[in-house]
Amino acid sequence: MAKLDPIIQRKIMRYCAYQERCTYEVEHKLLVLGCPPNKITAYIRYLSVEDFLKEARYAEVFVRGKINNNKWGPRKIEMALMAKKVDSALIQRELVQFNAQWPELEAYWIGRMTKAWAYKSYDEYTLKGKLRAFLRQKGFFV
Structure with a gap:
């Protein structure tokens, strides 16, 4: 050495x-x-x-932190880890562990943003478009 x-x-x-x-x-x-x-x-x-x-330990902590603290979706987490050049097999392994939480997080954001936009007079079509765009920004597949 x-x-x-x-x-x-x-x-x-x-x-x-x-x-x-x-x-x-x-x-x-x-x-x-x-x-x-x-x-x-x-x-x-x-x-x-x-x-x-240890890359595996880093990926696990990163995924858990982004889900619990930032409420990110799987796509945004995957892209952030790819930007840090973490192995894609390792990324997928860590994301699969949290599969049960994705619908719950998506419902959280839908409820929160619907409530935030309730005071504005959006028609249903515009509101759905805004929700889709926001969920895509947060890393969810819509």
Whole structure:
């Protein structure tokens, strides 16, 4: 294994210990810290061996957080994880675990937005269009 700089090593370990991180975020942080690009894989390997970095754990925490806190739908979560370069098989595995919650979340948003738009005089067709657009924005398949 290549000789790792102890200062960068300590900083990146602290960065990963603070909250779950994906490999993409760690690579970006290593570049910001001034790590040579040829040593990034050595740092990633070290963090994985020491259990500071685990993609599966990151994906699970990310999905749970976006569902519980932001009430995102499956498509928006999938796109966010793809932007972070998480493996697609891992994304699907985590999303399947929450299949029972998607209709409940969709009903939550429909009720909330119908109530919010109730004071405006929208006809039924316009209201349905607005609801569909909003649900698509939140990541639901409509």
